[in-house]
Amino acid sequence: MDYFAQQLINGLVLGSIYGLIAIGYTMVYGIVGMINFAHGDVFMIGGFIALISFLVLVSVGLTAVPVILLIVLLVSMAITALYGWTIERIAYRPLRHSFRLAPMLSAIGMSFVLTNFSQVSQGARVKPVPPIITGGYTLHEGDGGFVVQLSNIQIVVVITTIVLLGLFTWLVSRTRLGRDMRACEQDQTMAALLGVDVDRTISMTFVIGAALAAVAGMMYLLYYGLVDFFMGFVAGIKAFTAAVLGGIGSLPGAMLGGLAIGLIETFWSAYFSVEYKDVAAFSILIVVLIFLPTGLLGRPEVEKV
Amino acid sequence: MSSAPILALENLTMRFGGIVAVNALSFTAQRQQITALIGPNGAGKTTVFNCITGFYKPTSGVIRLTHDDGAQFEMQKLKDFNISKQAKVARTFQNIRLFPGMTALENLMVAQHNALMRASGLTLIGLLGLPSWRAAEQSAIDNAVFWLKRVGLIDRADDAAGNLAYGDQRRLEIARAMCTGPALLCLDEPAAGLNARESAALSELLLSIRSDHATSILLIEHDMSVVMEISDRVVVMDYGVKIAEGTPREIRDDPKVIAAYLGTDEEEAAAVMEAEA
Structure with a gap:
């Protein structure tokens, strides 16, 4: 039971990170109908920017941890958002009215560009950081000596995710930008005819998605204590899986899918084998797609007239 | 003139x-x-x-x-x-083009994008919730409510546009076009x-x-x-x-x-x- 509880905590933390990335996939799919395969690498870029800004802050002698974390969060969100905006501007917008596969191919290309750019500029080795948030709570001490622990970093990850998710839900459901985004999702031509600048709204979607990916990148850095140029690939594919599992285009679905993938992966590693955790995650995806082709919360696609 | x-x-x-x-x-x-x-x-x-x-x-x-x-x-x-x-210039369509997944009120709010965009100063002021923005948002809501009443759909304000009856959708589309303040x-x-x-x-x-x-x-x-x-x-x-x-x-x-x-x-x-x- 203790072992189960510990794995549940670990799974929820991992799932939060996947969920944050998955939102970027699902938003972009909802509004432009393409899979942004470079999004995993945007997450990786977010991790690197968090690392770099962390090192810069420490080297100028800042020591207050909460201040450092806040600055790192804002800086990595801002710069990664700029990456997201630029990627859309140069790699996707020119191809928007091209044939359907063109932006997807461009996205795969962009993914390679970002991976290699990071490898060349940051080196191929794994970059570790010392633990920044330490300590934690012992929730329960079992008879066999097994201890259920909730570390501070886990609390930070989960709380940050919940806060961002709340903010983001508010943004989409209550603000003008959110209304414009939903309008563009349903009928871009009509939205334009009502005066909505569709290009700008799509750019904002990429910016928000990238900012959330940056938060995920930073959380990954804090949680695992390392980043490397290739981490965007597997994490990106997992988050994409999460988005599809939850029902692509659905925002709560992306979060739910993220949590599901995180939990499946953690429990599989804990009870069966670590080597096959990816196999487990993707097998579940296949099974779900056979029985629920639109995912857990997805709506069947309605053909537009 | x-x-x-x-x-x-x-x-x-x-x-x-x-x-x-x-x-x-x-x-x-x-x-x-x-x-x-x-x-x-x-x-x-x-x-x-x-x-x-x-x-x-x-x-x-x-x-x-x-x-x-x-x-x-x-x-x-x-x-x-x-x-x-x-x-x-605003228009409506032979085969109605509302945003079916958004409420009647939201359909009319999207149509006031331009007025709200000016007031929100490229989104930032809007996110901060300054009074000037809140006033603009309130007047947009008032305008939407005026048109909903005018076309007799005020009771359906929070229903998804796609769920309205055909005749109601036609009138809502005209109301939406009018919310853009067309010449x-x-x-x-x-x-x-x-x-x-x-x-x-x-x-x-x-x-x-x-x-x-x-x-x-x-x-x-x-x-x-x-x-x-x-x-x-x-x-x-x-x-x-x-x-x-x-x-x-x-x-x-x-x-x-x-x-x-x-x-x-x-x-x-x-x-x-x-x-x-």
Whole structure:
């Protein structure tokens, strides 16, 4: 039971990170109908920017941890958002009215560009950081000596995710930008005819998605204590899986899918084998797609007239 | 107030490959009048609308719009969102194009994007929730509520637009177009599928939009009772060309119009075509 509880905590933390990335996939799919395969690498870029800004802050002698974390969060969100905006501007917008596969191919290309750019500029080795948030709570001490622990970093990850998710839900459901985004999702031509600048709204979607990916990148850095140029690939594919599992285009679905993938992966590693955790995650995806082709919360696609 | 007509089409031609959908069409729509564009199916009416509202780039010709203050726009050159933002032209569709997944109120709020965009200072002020923004948002909501009441849908404000009855969706689409604050309102068959009582209510609504809201209307309609009742001028098209123009009374008695609608034998049709050429 203790072992189960510990794995549940670990799974929820991992799932939060996947969920944050998955939102970027699902938003972009909802509004432009393409899979942004470079999004995993945007997450990786977010991790690197968090690392770099962390090192810069420490080297100028800042020591207050909460201040450092806040600055790192804002800086990595801002710069990664700029990456997201630029990627859309140069790699996707020119191809928007091209044939359907063109932006997807461009996205795969962009993914390679970002991976290699990071490898060349940051080196191929794994970059570790010392633990920044330490300590934690012992929730329960079992008879066999097994201890259920909730570390501070886990609390930070989960709380940050919940806060961002709340903010983001508010943004989409209550603000003008959110209304414009939903309008563009349903009928871009009509939205334009009502005066909505569709290009700008799509750019904002990429910016928000990238900012959330940056938060995920930073959380990954804090949680695992390392980043490397290739981490965007597997994490990106997992988050994409999460988005599809939850029902692509659905925002709560992306979060739910993220949590599901995180939990499946953690429990599989804990009870069966670590080597096959990816196999487990993707097998579940296949099974779900056979029985629920639109995912857990997805709506069947309605053909537009 | 400018004396130029609100909308002037000059030799508008639209070709799709070998098919000439609209051929050297010229007509004007006067300020604060209701101008009806009628003609048999396939005459090219909707193509004209699509050229005016930027869906098609015309093969040749000029579509000139003149505001009350004299500002002029060539519609065929405007970028899509500027058709509403700068030229202040709004339209509805033959097959209704609401945002089905959004509520009736939200549909009307999206239509006030431009006013809110100005107030939100490129999003930032809006996110901070400053008083100026809140006032702008409140006035947008008031305006939306006004139009919901005007078209009798205030009780359905929070229902998804896609769940409304057909006639309600038609009226909501007109309300949404009016929320953009248009100088020219283009309506593509607003009475299609409405019963007699609903058509009468529609006629009343359009007349009030013309006189109470200082909006000029360009109307495509097959329901002749609506056209004859509310139009100030009627333009008749057939096979992509204008075959008649005048007051509803003149149009009703025009033999060419009767021929176009009722059909003619081949000889007569040839004579009509020759007269046109």
